[in-house]
Amino acid sequence: MKQILQDTITLDYLNQKYYITKHCGYNRYAMTIITAFELGLWNAWIFILPVIFAPIFGSRMLGRRKSEESSGVTKGKTSSMLYFSIVILSYAYSVFLPLKLDTILLVIGLLIYLPAIFFLIAGLLIFATTRADALVTKGAYGISRNPSYVSAFFINIGIGVACFSWVFLLVAIVDFLLLGYDVVIVEEPFLLENYGDRYREYMKRTPRWIGIPKSERKQS
Numbered sequence: 001m002k003q004i005l006q007d008t009i010t011l012d013y014l015n016q017k018y019y020i021t022k023h024c025g026y027n028r029y030a031m032t033i034i035t036a037f038e039l040g041l042w043n044a045w046i047f048i049l050p051v052i053f054a055p056i057f058g059s060r061m062l063g064r065r066k067s068e069e070s071s072g073v074t075k076g077k078t079s080s081m082l083y084f085s086i087v088i089l090s091y092a093y094s095v096f097l098p099l100k101l102d103t104i105l106l107v108i109g110l111l112i113y114l115p116a117i118f119f120l121i122a123g124l125l126i127f128a129t130t131r132a133d134a135l136v137t138k139g140a141y142g143i144s145r146n147p148s149y150v151s152a153f154f155i156n157i158g159i160g161v162a163c164f165s166w167v168f169l170l171v172a173i174v175d176f177l178l179l180g181y182d183v184v185i186v187e188e189p190f191l192l193e194n195y196g197d198r199y200r201e202y203m204k205r206t207p208r209w210i211g212i213p214k215s216e217r218k219q220s
Contacts, residue, residue: 026125044094044168047159050117051152052091080186081131083178088169090156097163109162116154123147126173135195137202145202146187149179 100106126139140147156160191199205213
């Protein structure tokens with residue numbers, strides 16, 4: 001009799017666990033080593049489209065990037081190639097990565113992703129509307145010396161959360177480290193060589209990544 005009672009309790013517990021998993025969707029929040037891989041309309045590629053088309057608004061950035069790469073600095077070329085390879089692979093993977101629809105994860109991911117997209121576009125627009133030979137210090141560049149890189153990091157984080165994908169979270173970290181290396185080794189020496197004291201003052205005033213400019217701190 002005791003054994004029958006124990007079996008009944010165990011069976012009832014398993015039934016309740018199955019019901020909770022099926023109807024409450026706790027399994028939707030499970031991050032597995034083998035990530036989801038299925039072709040669908042509501043996949044992460046939707047989040048990638050604005051990232052692809054946003055640079056159209058700042059196409060002049062491409063010309064400036066070419067001038068930096070032709071400045072004789074070769075140390076950062078390997079990191080740049082690796083970065084763009086990871087970006088292309090992550091874009092391709094996004095086609096097969098489903099969003100976590102009807103979950104709080106999608107909401108949290110959007111709250112991270114949308115401000116990052118607006119910040120990216122704002123940075124590209126101010127870059128495109130500034131003279132090619134002028135130092136860009138206004139708008140998004142008044143908050144960060146590298147708004148595009150900061151945006152890329154949070155865009156990947158947002159996608160990773162919205163899809164609950166460790167792959168995109170890893171991409172965000174690795175890409176940010178590669179970009180950070182490129183900034184320190186390639187871009188900052190190039191800008192210091194071309195703009196001298198103007199860029200040094202800009203470096204003192206504005207954070208490399210993101211924050212409150214020092215001049216604003218003094219006024220507050």
